[in-house]
Amino acid sequence: MAFDVEAIRAEFPILQRQVHGKPLVYLDSAASAQKPRAVIEAMTRAMEHSYANVHRGLHTLANETTDAYEAARRKVAAFIGADEGEIVFTKGGTEAVNLVAAGLGAGLEPGDEVVISEMEHHANIVPWHFLRERQGVVLKWVRVTDDGALDLDHFQSLLGPRTKVVALSHMSNVLGTINPAKDLARMAHEAGARVLFDGCQAIVHKPVDVKDIDADFYVFSGHKLYGPTGIGILYGKAELLRALPPYQGGGEMIATVSMDEITYADPPHRFEAGTPPILEAIGLGAAIDWLSGMDRLAAAEHEHRLYRRVRDGLSGANWLKVIGEAEGKGAILSFTVDGAHAHDVAQILDRYGVAVRAGTHCAEPLMRRFGVTSSARASFALYNTEHEADAFVDALTKTQAFFA
Numbered sequence: 471m472a473f474d475v476e477a478i479r480a481e482f483p484i485l486q487r488q489v490h491g492k493p494l495v496y497l498d499s500a501a502s503a504q505k506p507r508a509v510i511e512a513m514t515r516a517m518e519h520s521y522a523n524v525h526r527g528l529h530t531l532a533n534e535t536t537d538a539y540e541a542a543r544r545k546v547a548a549f550i551g552a553d554e555g556e557i558v559f560t561k562g563g564t565e566a567v568n569l570v571a572a573g574l575g576a577g578l579e580p581g582d583e584v585v586i587s588e589m590e591h592h593a594n595i596v597p598w599h600f601l602r603e604r605q606g607v608v609l610k611w612v613r614v615t616d617d618g619a620l621d622l623d624h625f626q627s628l629l630g631p632r633t634k635v636v637a638l639s640h641m642s643n644v645l646g647t648i649n650p651a652k653d654l655a656r657m658a659h660e661a662g663a664r665v666l667f668d669g670c671q672a673i674v675h676k677p678v679d680v681k682d683i684d685a686d687f688y689v690f691s692g693h694k695l696y697g698p699t700g701i702g703i704l705y706g707k708a709e710l711l712r713a714l715p716p717y718q719g720g721g722e723m724i725a726t727v728s729m730d731e732i733t734y735a736d737p738p739h740r741f742e743a744g745t746p747p748i749l750e751a752i753g754l755g756a757a758i759d760w761l762s763g764m765d766r767l768a769a770a771e772h773e774h775r776l777y778r779r780v781r782d783g784l785s786g787a788n789w790l791k792v793i794g795e796a797e798g799k800g801a802i803l804s805f806t807v808d809g810a811h812a813h814d815v816a817q818i819l820d821r822y823g824v825a826v827r828a829g830t831h832c833a834e835p836l837m838r839r840f841g842v843t844s845s846a847r848a849s850f851a852l853y854n855t856e857h858e859a860d861a862f863v864d865a866l867t868k869t870q871a872f873f874a
């Protein structure tokens with residue numbers, strides 16, 4: 471079955487718009503993806519027909535909304551091969567990492583070690599830095615090779631008796647590198663550590679089965695997965711979630727409260743204090759339904775074809791430096807243009823209707839590793855076209871001429 475990108479595009483109203491009088495070429499999906507009508511309509515329908523707070527009502531709308539919210543949890547669980555009790559709704563991937571770091575951190579002693587890597591997003595760095603600052607936990611950093619792969623020998627050499635947690639990206643938001651999660655989990659477990667994967671990017675581009683990987687924790691955001699902002703997912707193995715202390719306190723996460731003591735609800739509700747992101751969960755459920763109706767391997771191949779087309783189109787560009795060329799990488803192109811600041815490159819590209827990201831991509835240690843202060847990044851999604859890939863090559867070539 472051919473991958474029908476035009477049919478897919480037609481489902482994204484925003485892709486019809488123009489920017490500075492040019493057709494929008496949206497190459498910033500790694501920061502946040504656009505939303506298909508199925509997601510927009512699911513959220514609108516909920517607000518127009520069946521909306522109330524969840525879990526605490528005895529009336530029809532509350533029950534309907536609770537059903538829709540819990541159905542979304544089941545959709546997420548099925549999407550990654552988990553049980554519904556193992557899915558916690560958070561406000562984003564960032565909050566999910568913070569929840570795990572705070573919970574696991576409560577059991578760590580000074581000198582205990584957390585292994586992260588040079589390619590992590592700040593979301594998977596700063597929560598572990600808190601443990602270093604506050605508790606004397608030691609951070610160990612896995613090196614990244616020159617082509618942007620994780621140095622597996624170095625990873626192995628960092629694992630030891632004090633390693634308590636391994637927290638690694640499944641796919642880098644800068645390099646596009648896809649890390650061998652199953653191997654990493656096995657190595658971490660052999661060392662007796664818990665392993666968390668930051669799946670914010672990987673989940674968008676490849677089928678993920680958390681049980682096959684044997685992840686202890688797996689986190690991602692809704693908004694990169696064609697769903698809304700304000701929702702993230704923490705998957706945790708049932709027995710590990712049960713052992714994790716609560717993160718935030720409030721309504722819904724308790725079993726009983728008295729003046730002298732509290733008892734907590736079971737996971738996942740223990741970690742969902744207060745009114746949760748109800749509409750956002752429903753929207754994410756719709757995004758997952760929408761994605762599940764798609765040939766995801768064909769989508770990944772399509773994205774990769776666009777990446778190759780851009781690389782080929784720029785093969786003669788001696789002014790371009792690409793960061794991240796690891797084998798099997800996903801369709802993310804980070805680059806610098808000789809003599810130009812990445813912010814200027816992005817702003818000029820915008821005049822041609824091309825949206826790319828520029829800056830440190832919340833990955834300052836990685837920028838330092840590659841000796842740059844910033845880079846520009848074009849990221850490809852399943853709704854991008856070959857025509858857009860060519861438009862990007864053309865716009866970037868014209869942009870470079872400003873700096874030549």
Ligand code: PMP
Nearest residue numbers: 562563564591593643668670691
């Ligand atoms: N990890 C990675 C690899 C990311 O790309 C991002 C988003 N840029 C995050 C974590 C954080 O996700 P969010 O901002 O949605 O919480």
